[in-house]
Amino acid sequence: MATDNSKLAVEISPSAPFTEIEDLRITSQKPLIRKTSLRRQNELIGNAPAKVAARYDKLAPWMRFLECFLCSPKGFRERALSRLHLPPGGRVLIVGCGGGPEIPVACKLVGPSGHVDAIDISPNQIQIARRLCASTGLENVSLQVADAMHFSAPVGYHGVVFAYSYIAMSPHHRDIARHLWNCVLPAGYMGVMENKLPPGFRFLEPLVQAFVNCTYLGDIRIDPRVDFEEFGPVENYEEVLGSHCMVTVRKG
Numbered sequence: 474m475a476t477d478n479s480k481l482a483v484e485i486s487p488s489a490p491f492t493e494i495e496d497l498r499i500t501s502q503k504p505l506i507r508k509t510s511l512r513r514q515n516e517l518i519g520n521a522p523a524k525v526a527a528r529y530d531k532l533a534p535w536m537r538f539l540e541c542f543l544c545s546p547k548g549f550r551e552r553a554l555s556r557l558h559l560p561p562g563g564r565v566l567i568v569g570c571g572g573g574p575e576i577p578v579a580c581k582l583v584g585p586s587g588h589v590d591a592i593d594i595s596p597n598q599i600q601i602a603r604r605l606c607a608s609t610g611l612e613n614v615s616l617q618v619a620d621a622m623h624f625s626a627p628v629g630y631h632g633v634v635f636a637y638s639y640i641a642m643s644p645h646h647r648d649i650a651r652h653l654w655n656c657v658l659p660a661g662y663m664g665v666m667e668n669k670l671p672p673g674f675r676f677l678e679p680l681v682q683a684f685v686n687c688t689y690l691g692d693i694r695i696d697p698r699v700d701f702e703e704f705g706p707v708e709n710y711e712e713v714l715g716s717h718c719m720v721t722v723r724k725g
């Protein structure tokens with residue numbers, strides 16, 4: 474399905490944090506999911522950016538419940554971000570930040586002299602993240618509604634992390650990873666946190682993909698580790714409970 478991606482390109486400006494971008498409008502797309510069989514749903518991957526934005530706008534109030542449903546391990550975010558080895562005063566980009574659960578962790582790591590940029594394709598998710606930053610008094614944060622594929626960074630990053638969002642980046646996950654890898658400073662890191670199917674549960678793939686198609690939109694067959702190997706040896710790969718993983722690769 475052809476979509477005008479250029480509408481989703483949003484420039485980040487360090488001097489204009491918390492910018493509101495209102496031009497993400499879903500075009501008239503037919504609901505693909507409802508009239509399809511489970512088998513067909515399992516093939517429904519690679520959704521257009523505007524569709525993803527609209528879906529996550531709707532999901533925004535429910536993300537916490539969905540996360541509980543997926544049993545996100547305690548301390549997982551902290552651990553994944555610590556694998557980026559962010560220096561105090563460093564700059565980090567959080568991709569697919571949603572309502573911003575990783576932002577306070579990242580702020581703590583870079584300290585008051587550092588900076589956190591966080592992007593998400595969904596304006597509603599960014600609103601929630603903005604409220605979180607305001608209520609917790611985080612000031613060294615810039616939030617942007619942006620498509621990761623068209624995001625242009627103002628400076629190099631010590632770390633870039635895909636925050637439980639990589640499979641949602643289908644079908645352009647490789648291009649997006651390459652695009653953001655270019656923003657990483659030498660000796661910096663890029664990482665991913667992701668849900669995965671435990672090995673013994675592969676037979677559930679069609680069901681789980683159908684769930685993803687109805688909620689998160691993405692392709693559960695994407696293995697970030699394979700993509701990241703293109704950039705260099707994977708420095709860290711960890712699985713928790715067999716259902717969550719993190720991957721980190723270092724530049725240079």
Ligand SMILES: C[S@@+](CC[C@H](N)C(=O)[O-])C[C@H]1O[C@@H](n2cnc3c(N)ncnc32)[C@H](O)[C@@H]1O
Nearest residue numbers: 529569570571593594595620621636637638641
């Ligand atoms: C599963 S949610 C995770 C949100 C948050 N990191 C959390 O853990 O609650 C995935 C997020 O990725 C965002 N996303 C999906 N595709 C994107 C893209 N191409 N560019 C930027 N964000 C995207 C979605 O809007 C959504 O907020």
